[in-house]
Structures are given as C-alpha cells and as structure tokens.
Amino acid sequence: MTESHRRAKTKAWGEGLNFFFANRIPRRLATRLMGWFSHIESPLLASGSIAIWRLFSDLDLSDARCARFSSLHACFTRELKPGARPIDPNPRIITSPCDAIVVACGSVEDGRLMQVKGSLYALDDLLLDSRLAEHYWGGQYVTLRLTPSMYHRFHAPYDCTVEHVSYIAGDTWNVNPAALKRVPRLYCKNERAIVRTVLSGSGCAVTLVAVAAILVAGIRLRFIDLVINSSYRGTAEIPCHAAFAKGDELGWFEHGSTIVILAPEGVILADGIREGVRTYMGRPLLRIL
Numbered sequence: 001m002t003e004s005h006r007r008a009k010t011k012a013w014g015e016g017l018n019f020f021f022a023n024r025i026p027r028r029l030a031t032r033l034m035g036w037f038s039h040i041e042s043p044l045l046a047s048g049s050i051a052i053w054r055l056f057s058d059l060d061l062s063d064a065r066c067a068r069f070s071s072l073h074a075c076f077t078r079e080l081k082p083g084a085r086p087i088d089p090n091p092r093i094i095t096s097p098c099d100a101i102v103v104a105c106g107s108v109e110d111g112r113l114m115q116v117k118g119s120l121y122a123l124d125d126l127l128l129d130s131r132l133a134e135h136y137w138g139g140q141y142v143t144l145r146l147t148p149s150m151y152h153r154f155h156a157p158y159d160c161t162v163e164h165v166s167y168i169a170g171d172t173w174n175v176n177p178a179a180l181k182r183v184p185r186l187y188c189k190n191e192r193a194i195v196r197t198v199l200s201g202s203g204c205a206v207t208l209v210a211v212a213a214i215l216v217a218g219i220r221l222r223f224i225d226l227v228i229n230s231s232y233r234g235t236a237e238i239p240c241h242a243a244f245a246k247g248d249e250l251g252w253f254e255h256g257s258t259i260v261i262l263a264p265e266g267v268i269l270a271d272g273i274r275e276g277v278r279t280y281m282g283r284p285l286l287r288i289l
Contacts, residue, residue: 037072038073039071039072045071046071047069050072050075053149058149060149061078063081063151064079064081065082077220077252077253077254078151078152085282088282092287093284093287094261094284094286094288095282096279096280096282096284097259097261097281098144098150098154098259098281099281100145100279101144101277101278102275102276102279103116103275104116105143105274106140107139107141108123113260115184115185115187122185123136127166135264138264139262139265139267141262141263142260142269143187144259144261145175145176153249154208154249154251154259155247155248155250156246156248157197157206157208158197158199159200159246160200160206160243161241161242162223162241162250164195165238166193167194169236170190170191171191173189175258187258190211191212192209193210195207204264206261206263206267206286207262209260210251210253219254220253223251224238261285268287269287270285270286
C-alpha cells in the first residue's frame with residue numbers, strides 16, 4: 001500500500017468515526033443537554049470549558065468584544081470588537097453574512113444544488129415552496145458552514161428589507177463533511193429558518209436559509225421576538241417588515257451551523273469564491289451585474 005493510499009484510508013476511517021459519534025446518538029437529547037449546559041451561569045465553568053474547547057479547535061477570541069464570559073453560551077454567541085469585520089461598501093456587492101467555509105457554490109441548474117461533489121438536492125425540497133424555488137432557477141447559490149469555533153452571528157448581506165420568515169421543523173444532523181457525504185439531502189431534513197430579503201430600491205431578492213444542526217439550541221432572529229428551535233410551536237409562516245443596512249446584525253446561531261444563500265439571475269459569484277475557501281462577514285460573496 002502506497003503512502004497516499006494509507007493516508008486516504010486513515011482519513012476515511014477518521015471521518016467514519018466522526019460520523020458515528022456525531023450522529024449515531026440521540027441528536028435531539030444531545031442538543032437539549034448542550035443547550036442546558038451552555039446556559040449555566042458560572043464564569044469558572046465557562047473558563048474551564050473554553051480551555052478544553054481550545055485544545056480541540058482553532059478557537060480565536062482575540063477579536064471578541066468581551067475577554068471573559070459568564071457562560072459557554074455567551075462565548076458561542078459572542079459579539080465582535082467594533083471594526084473587526086470591515087464591510088465592503090460597494091452597493092453592487094452582496095457580502096458574506098457570516099464567518100464561514102464555502103462548502104459548495106455555483107449555479108442552480110434544473111432546480112438543483114450541490115451538497116457535496118456527487119450529491120445533489122432539489123431546491124423545492126429545501127424551501128418547500130415551489131414558487132419561491134422557481135425564482136432562483138438559473139441563479140447562484142453559496143453554502144456557508146459555520147464551524148463551532150467561529151463567530152456565530154450573521155448579518156445583512158446588503159441594504160435590504162426582510163419580508164418573510166418561514167420555519168420548517170426537522171432533524172438535527174451534524175452538518176460537517178463526514179455527514180454531508182453520508183446523508184443525502186441533509187439540509188432538507190434538518191430544521192431551518194428561511195429568511196426572505198429584498199434589496200432596497202430594487203427587485204433583487206436574496207434568500208438566506210439558516211440550517212440548524214446537532215448541539216444548536218436555537219436560531220435567534222433579532223427582528224422577531226422569539227427563539228426558533230425544535231420547541232417552537234407557533235405558526236410556521238412569520239410575516240415581517242424589517243429594514244437593515246448592509247452589515248447590520250440579523251441574528252445568531254447558538255452553536256455552529258450552515259447558511260445557504262440564494263440569489264436570482266443577474267447575480268454572479270464574487271472573485272475568489274469557490275469551494276473550500278474561508279470567508280468572513282462583510283467580505284464580497286456575490287456581485288450584482
């Protein structure tokens with residue numbers, strides 16, 4: 001066996017083990033327990049938990065507004081120092097709403113998007129709204145994964161009005177690469193919030209699909225007075241009318257997760273946006289022609 005084959009086998013074994021421990025457990029129970037633990041108000045417990053977290057991740061708190069946290073949840077949902085994420089001012093640039101890794105991107109062809117190479121899913125299944133899905137046929141999509149150690153808040157990608165939010169109940173599969181390779185249509189199975197926005201002064205409509213995952217205790221939208229999670233039993237359709245300037249905070253995840261950005265025809269990927277690239281909130285993601 002060559003060295004490259006040995007490394008590939010080791011990687012595949014590691015991914016399989018990762019998938020087993022992250023998904024072959026009671027996912028909802030694990031999510032609730034993590035939500036409970038992370039909200040315990042104890043600076044000492046939070047400090048110890050963060051120290052352990054740092055041993056297994058690239059957690060960087062140098063740009064956080066606060067240096068100390070009263071709970072693990074406070075660290076998960078931390079705010080940044082002013083100016084930590086410069087916002088591209090070009091009005092024709094749609095910026096990244098969050099810090100993330102680009103998992104997939106490209107054109108919505110025949111109503112389908114790529115989950116990972118060799119695995120496609122239908123936009124209809126993601127949105128459960130054929131009319132909304134049809135609006136993005138021939139458009140562009142970017143799938144952004146927020147790892148647990150990243151900044152978890154997400155922001156308006158342009159000057160816009162949020163017109164509607166849909167909540168779709170679902171599972172809490174992990175959204176890491178090991179799960180994406182093994183669970184077909186994963187994003188369509190997880191619970192998610194569909195945030196529909198319209199560019200101020202034009203008809204360009206961009207939709208953000210915030211996908212929850214295991215250990216995510218909720219998706220909080222700043223402009224709606226509720227936490228959207230598996231215990232939410234209100235109406236699934238939430239009309240609203242909230243205006244935001246580019247870079248304004250829309251909400252946050254309470255752990256790491258995924259946002260799928262959908263843009264119509266007439267919008268293209270910004271320079272340098274491709275699979276595997278790490279981007280940051282406020283940097284160019286898409287460009288309006």
